[in-house]
Amino acid sequence: MDEPKELRQRDDTVRYDHPAGGWGSLRGIAQVIGEARPSPGALDTLMRQNKPGGHMCTSCAWTKPAKPHAFEFCENGAKATLWDLTRDRCDPGFFERHTLTELRSWTDHALEKAGRLTHPLRYDAARDRYLPCSWDEAFEGIAAELHRLPPEQTVFYTSGRASLEAAFLFQLYARLYGHNNLPDSSNMCHETTSVGLKKVIGSSVGTCVLSDFDHCDLILFFGQNTGTNSPRFLHPLKSAVDRGCRIITFNPLRERGLVEFADPQNPAQMTVADPTRISQKYLQVRPGGDIAAMAGLCKRLFEMEDTRGGVLDHEFLQQHCTGMDAFASAMREASWDEIEKVSGLRRVDLEEVAEIYATSERVVGIYGMGLTQHVHGWLNVAMLVNLLLLRGNIGREGAGVSPVRGHSNVQGQRTVGISEKPELVPLDKLAEMFDFTPPRETGRTTVEAVEGLLDGSVKGFVSLGGNFARAIPDQGRSDSAWSGLDLSVNVATKLNRSHVLVGRSAWLLPCLVRSERDGDTSPRRAVSMEDSLSHVHGSVGRRAPAAPDLRSEIAIIGGLAKATLAANPKLRWDDWTDDHGLIRDLIAEAFPDMFHDFNARLFTPGGFYRGNPARDREWKTESGRAELTTPEFLCALGETPEPGGLTLVTLRSNDQFNTTIYGFSDRLRGIEGGREVVLINPEDMQRLGLAADQRVTLESTVEDGTARRIGGLRVVPYDLPDGCVAAYYPEVNPLVPLSYHDKLSKTPAYKGVPVRIVT
Structure with a gap:
């Protein structure tokens, strides 16, 4: 079937001439199998993925149908699960062989490829290494640091992979400790x-x-x-x-x-x-x-x-x-x-x-x-x-x-209280349920957390998953600032860039992946997440844990909270760790309109719909109506590009998910090998005197007193609009100024950065 002319890519550019899916998708999965070397039984795990009674994929937030396909996973979902199920282990012996100074020179791919974390670890500055410790030592050490810090000087961050149950407990822990500094990965995307x-x-x-x-x-x-x-x-x-x-x-x-x-x-x-x-x-x-x-x-x-x-x-x-x-x-x-x-x-x-x-x-x-x-x-x-x-x-x-x-679950975490905006959280209800006085001050967004890191007003950082240090804008400015923290804590499954940028007291706490058993496979140990279409799905892991010392995110949050907070008979951390259904009862009590009968509806095929007033034409706006917005301008950029100017769009490759790099094939764009590339159309190449495969430097043209540049990028002729260049996230994040963000939400402007090319 011939494509219409307007759907064909140009003959003078790098391109991929085959459809998405098909045999290329299967080859992509096979390549990651070779990279990850998953443990036996990986196929059985994939067969349960995104199905009732199975585990929900940790990759994208697309919904799960009530009547699943025989294979209800895609190429990237398979890659995410296989990457989790690697046989490689990042154990204490690994850190005996490698200092953090050395590891900071590794690529993102190499860091994650070291394998699954197996033991709780504490940073030893004298040896510049992580050393193994007990869970009790970790919880008590972290709590001691938190007791020394004013709560407003700490940030509790979540990635999008934590369950609804873990997210609810994490926001409760933060507010009981005394702050609303609860940015999550939503701050950087939606x-x-x-x-x-x-x-x-x-x-x-x-x-x-x-x-x-x-x-x-x-x-x-x-x-x-x-x-x-x-x-x-x-x-x-x-x-x-x-x-x-x-x-x-x-x-x-x-x-x-x-x-x-x-x-x-x-x-x-x-x-x-x-x-x-x-x-x-x-x-x-x-x-x-x-x-x-x-x-x-x-x-x-x-x-x-x-x-x-x-x-x-x-x-x-x-x-x-x-x-x-x-x-x-x-x-x-x-x-x-x-x-x-x-x-x-x-x-x-x-x-x-x-x-x-x-x-x-x-x-x-x-x-x-x-x-x-x-x-x-x-x-x-x-x-x-x-x-x-x-x-x-x-x-x-x-x-x-x-x-x-x-x-x-990035959408779901916001639903159950992960928010720096106290007006979006039922604080009065939480106060009644847990007998405390929640903080009412607006917390820090991701951008404001990084600003605090740079100006020294943030002294403690606790991260529930993710790779915050690598995902943020202006990364080049912030890397050196992490050493100024009094405390950095990361709950994680694999090593990444954030874990080697440490504060004075630093801890790395290994957790289960979603496909692994948390004690048993009964509904009491199930967790849940919300998809893009506002449906909530139960998830049960069945794989044996990668190491005996791994704990669930819920157990880790409970251990930290018990060590940090004063005793309160309404805070039943041990019971909640043992029976996650009790947490769902709390969520239903705090958010009854959306989560009534939560446990009874947990395994509804296709998920249960939590509702949306706008779908019923009930408009919860200031005017009580849907509001047509008159645009003041037609360009979404901070400034309209000058004639001949370039605008950078950051991209993910076919071999990555967020900051996780599975390999170096961007098959669907026809780009293979390294990720240090800049895509540009042939007319702009000719205008700028560039040749394919030439090495160039990209510079940000935002004038705020900071020079931002990345060199060694290979020019790739690509079918793009005039004045548009593209390069990979997160490698070019240092070109995105921290101040360059959406005016209302403070979401970084990764898709519209003014740049120039220097040869």
């Missing part, structure tokens, strides 16, 4: 969603459920790379296309997963049948140009309404929305020349998409970090909501706004 959607529709999460993809007739994609970041989503997309749904994508890069897909579970597509074409139309919008692109669609809708009528849903707009007059006036006055200039798209293409939208009855708007990680990311989100509201596409079957979240 906090813009939480703030933006809350502002305009009164809900901090998307409104769609899985069945909506069985009824929509148009899907609009903005800034989300499904083929790499959430490949299981390709199955409902394929099904939607097969029944006639149209998909139109706006993204700077042509990502293969949104061009075509060969279903690895479809024998015909794995042999003789053509792959499924996913996007009917693929528009390569410039970085920061999404507001302009959506303004073009809205402008055309108003033009059609003015000339022929029947385009807008006037009944819905009058009954449910506010701000229509100002928004309509702004769109009618918007200049097509400016829309084309900022978006990098042709008017004729935007008008064609608007015509398709106007004749589609049920429309879903999908987006990812391509919208959220900009200086004006919240306005990106608001503009997508504007577009959907014009035709009543929020709050009915087959329609809605659907952000695709990254890590598996």
Whole structure:
């Protein structure tokens, strides 16, 4: 099947000419098997993944269907599990052989490849090594440091992998200790969603459920790379296309997963049948140009309404929305020349998409970090909501706004209280339940935590998973600041960059992975997580632990809390560690609207829906209505690029998940080998006098008194919009200024950094 001309990649660029999925996906899994050397029984573990009674994947947050496929895992989900099940061990002997100074010179891939952590460890500064210790020694040592620190000078961070039960206990521990400094990985990706959607529709999460993809007739994609970041989503997309749904994508890069897909579970597509074409139309919008692109669609809708009528849903707009007059006036006055200039798209293409939208009855708007990680990311989100509201596409079957979240429980942690914003947490209820006075001061976001690290106002850092030191912006400035901490604690499964950047007192506490048994496999030891579509799933690990000394995150939180906090008969840490159902009862008591009958609904096939008022057209906004937002500008960047200027977009490769690097193949982009690359289109290469494979330096052009540059990057000719360059996250994070973030949410602007190339 030949692709339409507009869906083909250029012949003068590096590219991948095959579909996402297919045999390439199986080869990718096989390569990680060779790297990870998983222990026996790995296939049996994968067969239970994302199924009722099994464990939920630790990779992406895409939902789990009530009727799973025979293989309900994707390439990246398999990689994540196989990476967890490695036979390699990072034991005390490893640290006898390697100092932390030496380990700081290792790559991210090499650090994680050292294997599973096996023992609790404390840092010995005199020997510059981690040494084994007992759990009691770790808990007592950490508690002693916390007692010496003012609570407001500490930060408790969570990655997106911790369960709902662990997250609830962790936020309770923080507040009992005395602070709301509870940033999590959402601060670095979809906090813009939480703030933006809350502002305009009164809900901090998307409104769609899985069945909506069985009824929509148009899907609009903005800034989300499904083929790499959430490949299981390709199955409902394929099904939607097969029944006639149209998909139109706006993204700077042509990502293969949104061009075509060969279903690895479809024998015909794995042999003789053509792959499924996913996007009917693929528009390569410039970085920061999404507001302009959506303004073009809205402008055309108003033009059609003015000339022929029947385009807008006037009944819905009058009954449910506010701000229509100002928004309509702004769109009618918007200049097509400016829309084309900022978006990098042709008017004729935007008008064609608007015509398709106007004749589609049920429309879903999908987006990812391509919208959220900009200086004006919240306005990106608001503009997508504007577009959907014009035709009543929020709050009915087959329609809605659907952000695709990254890590598996990053959305759920916010649901159960991991938030630096006290107004979002039922503090009065927690005070009643646990007989204490919760702190009411607003806590630190990720950006503010790093600011505190740099200015010395943060002295203690406790991390429940993740690789915070590597994931943050301005990483080059912050690396040396970690040594100024009085305390650093990391709960982890494998070694990573954050663990070798230590404070005066540092501890590394090893935990179970989600597929491993926590004592037994009964429901009392089950945990749960929430997916991107607001469904909650139970998860039971069945693998034998990688080492006898490993503990669950819940047990580690309980041990720390018992050692740190004063005795309180309402704090039953040992009971909660032994029976996680008791924690679910607490969650149900604290959040009854969403989690009533939590234990009874835990293993509902497909998860149980926690509800969303906006889906029922109940708008929890200041106005009590859905709010149309009038954009003050059309560019989501902090400043419109000068003619000839370059904007950096950070990317994940096909061989990574967040900061975890499984290998050095970015198969779906045709890039193999090292990750020190910069992607740029041939016209910009010619304009700048660059040649393929030339080594160059990228410099940030943000002028704030700090020089930011990364050298040794290999030039790769790639199909990108003019003025756009791309490079891998987290390697180029040092180019992203800490101050360069969304204006409302403080999400770092990883998708729109002004840079120059120096030869």
